Amino acid sequence: MAQDPETYIKLPGKRRRIIVGRDTAYLSPDHLLTIESSGFSEQYKRYYFKDIQAINIIKTRKATITNSILLVLMIGLSVWGAFLYPGEMAPLSVFLWIISAVMLVYFIMNAPQGASCEVWIHTRVQKEKIPSLYASRIVNKAMKILVPAIEKVQGTLGGENLKNARNKLYFKKDDQFTPGTRVKIPRVQQTGGSLIWHRISFPMTMISGALIAVAIVYRPPLFLAFASIWMLSGFAVAVVAGAVQTRTGLSGTVKAATWASAGAYLVILVIGYVETVVGWVTMASELDPFQTQNQWEMFKVYSKMDVLGTPWMFWLNTVQASILMMIGAAGLFLFYKDQNR
Amino acid sequence: MIYCPKCNALIQTAGLNSGSFLPCPVCQTQNQTWLFPEAVNDTEAVRESENLMIRDDAGCFYHPTKQAVIACDACGRFLCALCDVEMDGEHICFSCMSAGKEKKTIKNLENSRFLYDALAVRLALFPVVLFPFWFFSLITAPAGLYISIRHWNSMSSIVPRRKKLRFVVAILVSAMQIAAWGVLVYFFVSNKWD
Numbered sequence: 001m002a003q004d005p006e007t008y009i010k011l012p013g014k015r016r017r018i019i020v021g022r023d024t025a026y027l028s029p030d031h032l033l034t035i036e037s038s039g040f041s042e043q044y045k046r047y048y049f050k051d052i053q054a055i056n057i058i059k060t061r062k063a064t065i066t067n068s069i070l071l072v073l074m075i076g077l078s079v080w081g082a083f084l085y086p087g088e089m090a091p092l093s094v095f096l097w098i099i100s101a102v103m104l105v106y107f108i109m110n111a112p113q114g115a116s117c118e119v120w121i122h123t124r125v126q127k128e129k130i131p132s133l134y135a136s137r138i139v140n141k142a143m144k145i146l147v148p149a150i151e152k153v154q155g156t157l158g159g160e161n162l163k164n165a166r167n168k169l170y171f172k173k174d175d176q177f178t179p180g181t182r183v184k185i186p187r188v189q190q191t192g193g194s195l196i197w198h199r200i201s202f203p204m205t206m207i208s209g210a211l212i213a214v215a216i217v218y219r220p221p222l223f224l225a226f227a228s229i230w231m232l233s234g235f236a237v238a239v240v241a242g243a244v245q246t247r248t249g250l251s252g253t254v255k256a257a258t259w260a261s262a263g264a265y266l267v268i269l270v271i272g273y274v275e276t277v278v279g280w281v282t283m284a285s286e287l288d289p290f291q292t293q294n295q296w297e298m299f300k301v302y303s304k305m306d307v308l309g310t311p312w313m314f315w316l317n318t319v320q321a322s323i324l325m326m327i328g329a330a331g332l333f334l335f336y337k338d339q340n341r
Numbered sequence: 342m343i344y345c346p347k348c349n350a351l352i353q354t355a356g357l358n359s360g361s362f363l364p365c366p367v368c369q370t371q372n373q374t375w376l377f378p379e380a381v382n383d384t385e386a387v388r389e390s391e392n393l394m395i396r397d398d399a400g401c402f403y404h405p406t407k408q409a410v411i412a413c414d415a416c417g418r419f420l421c422a423l424c425d426v427e428m429d430g431e432h433i434c435f436s437c438m439s440a441g442k443e444k445k446t447i448k449n450l451e452n453s454r455f456l457y458d459a460l461a462v463r464l465a466l467f468p469v470v471l472f473p474f475w476f477f478s479l480i481t482a483p484a485g486l487y488i489s490i491r492h493w494n495s496m497s498s499i500v501p502r503r504k505k506l507r508f509v510v511a512i513l514v515s516a517m518q519i520a521a522w523g524v525l526v527y528f529f530v531s532n533k534w535d
Contacts (some may be wrong), residue, residue, distance in 0.1 A: 010500070031449075033499075035500065037456075039459060039463070040455065040456055040463075041453060042453060042498055043452060044453065044454075044499065046449065051379060052377055053376070053380035054374055054375060054376045054377060055377075056346055056373070056374050057362075057372070057373040058345070058346055058347060058370050058372055058373075059362060059370065059371040120346040122343055122380075127346065129346070147375055150377055151377070157376055157377055157378050157381075162357060162358055165376060165381040270471070273473045274473070277473075
């Protein structure tokens with residue numbers, strides 16, 4: 001009765017999510033299994049070969065657009081970094097080069113996969129996308145395995161059979177159904193996961209960006225303490241939203257925005273931590289040990305920093321504030337657009 | 342009917358099963374379609390159970406007035422055609438199916454699983470990868486060790502996966518971190534006493 005794990009054969013293709021998780025597909029003798037992994041758990045969907053009516057592959061422009069944007073950003077940030085390098089702005093240029101290097105790695109990994117595409121499986125009652133099959137090179141390999149596996153169960157549809165099937169599908173009701181006719185497909189809303197975390201997370205991300213922007217000019221210790229606690233809470237909420245979103249039925253873009261928000265928080269928190277350590281080292285002679293071990297005392301030290309007068313700190317804070325506000329606003333817009341579909 | 346996933350318009354019939362891409366008549370998206378016999382299968386998948394005609398015939402356990410056609414492979418109860426569920430070549434009743442789903446003994450009914458090996462290895466590696474947060478290892482290392490030992494025999498993914506290897510890595514890395522904390526505490530205490 002139970003399916004032995006060893007009977008599953010991996011289908012080519014693995015799509016990694018932005019921060020954690022991946023999509024894969026496996027073949028068993030009688031069904032296709034898709035796995036949506038969130039890092040700590042896996043969600044399964046099965047498509048039995050006897051139920052599959054058709055497989056539809058469509059070409060998309062996602063890879064072209066993504067690679068073009070990456071290329072432009074990569075070149076732009078590298079050149080910007082090169083202009084800023086000598087002098088006081090050197091730390092910011094190193095930061096920009098690191099971001100460019102990450103983009104370059106992503107570009108090198110993605111470019112050889114070929115044009116992006118989507119694979120849809122049609123059964124009598126559903127039409128579902130297979131997320132792991134996302135690029136033409138992978139799809140070609142996968143189809144060479146998947147199509148024979150389905151035909152082994154159902155038989156083949158070729159020659160005269162195909163002609164009859166075509167006529168039966170499209171012309172059985174007085175030419176009412178001809179190619180190009182639109183059909184209304186009822187949307188099935190998935191439920192199960194809570195959306196409250198998303199409702200909180202995106203506004204929190206926007207506010208975090210605003211707090212960083214304010215902190216450029218207004219830096220009393222109490223405000224800095226509040227902003228730090230707010231950002232740590234925002235990070236925690238974004239991670240929880242990302243973890244619970246698997247079953248919510250939210251669109252891929254909203255899910256991506258959630259993880260982008262968590263990722264942005266993480267990067268900013270790590271940069272803040274590095275800044276603190278650098279501060280300890282560079283200001284070792286000015287600070288007494290009591291100050292470095294007491295967070296409130298450190299906030300007092302930070303409040304005295306002249307961000308406006310230090311170009312690299314000003315730009316770093318501006319970039320961080322802009323990124324958080326943009327992700328928060330985009331996430332909020334996409335979330336409510338998704339809810340009103 | 343097979344339609345374009347982008348615009349829900351019926352696709353062109355010329356390119357079916359040829360492996361070539363053809364534009365959708367409405368949105369111009371390049372489509373490649375593979376059609377299978379199920380698409381034109383008109384057979385209704387509805388089964389009707391027959392009424393019990395003769396008093397001596399065996400009746401369905403759940404519908405006593407219906408004629409039994411098969412016995413459940415799991416519990417042996419007689420089932421009519423309506424109550425019989427065929428799965429992987431075996432015939433089972435609804436109650437065995439729901440019990441199997443609840444107890445996770447029927448893998449083909451499971452739609453999610455928690456991966457304790459992934460949690461353990463991440464807990465163990467978190468302070469190593471994100472070194473600035475090394476002090477979290479005070480909590481994550483014992484947690485990783487506990488989860489590895491507690492869930493050593495728990496079920497992992499339904500597809501082949503190196504679960505034990507992950508647990509071994511988690512145990513080794515967690516044990517090293519706990520040992521490091523032990524050494525740190527020992528030196529702190531011994532220096533203070535000296």
